[in-house]
Amino acid sequence: MIAKKVLLVGNFGVGKTSLIRRFVLNQFSEDYISTIGVRVSSKIVQFEKQEIKLLIWDVAGTSGDEKIPKAYFLGASAAMFVFDLSREETYLSIENHLESIRNLSSLKEVTIVGNKKDLLTKEELDAVIKTVSVKIDLITSAKEDDNVESAFLQLASQAIK
Template sequence: MNKKVILVGHFGVGKTSLVQQFVHSKFSEKYLTTIGVKIDKKVVEFDGHQMTLLIWDIAGETEQNSVSKSYKLGSHGIIYVFDVTRPSTYENLADQIDYLKSLLPNAPVQILGNKKDLISEEELESVTQAIGLPFKATSAKTGEYVEEAFIDLSKAML
């Protein structure tokens, strides 16, 4: 069973790093801007099921409606990534999620606050209060909650 998953969010939030950590168990400090879309593939197994994820790492934009709809169409799941250290990447989070849900109403959405390793628990709590939406804190650098995020989304797509 093949499922298309898109990673979206502002530039520099760590979408590519999350994919690299998930697919290749690697992390690099080098910042490489994604141009257009980069596609990776990984087979996941959970609860007796096997699923091939086709992961579309889409170039970062401040507004999701400025990203080509053609990249998003046909997606079975969405991972929206923001940077817990940069408020500008989550200020309009609810609007961005609403837009994605209107475009892909049947696709489950997983919201990830990346770069958890760069802030304290107290700072993370204030981010949680500011956002008002459920999200999971991840670190592409340490791998914290990365595998689980993709597995949780896979379960939701099943």
């Protein structure tokens, strides 16, 4: 089995911890508890006939201007940038966030995930997708367990490239 460090980054309150809880424990809670610093979880996944232990680093959210410590990015094999589909401020400056992540981690690819799909109508979701300036890899809902496993399997795929 191989172990790979993967990161979840994004603004505060976008649902990074909820995505991880749904993926690792198959649980969801409406309670919001802010992550301080970083929290590490793990889960073993099967991907392309190999067992991969994902060491999932839940990096504390920012309000956009704060810098994430470079040490969190050391040794990362993949990263997921999560934004809240219902909060414009979490995706308007997405290119700046991605550039920062790439600079800190040296990763070429970052998986882009729009979370909290359950809070929008189909029309609102379509409008957000048109507004976001980069290609969104997956639209998820931790609450409804929609596309959560797919998002982490995409991270696993990135991590072993």
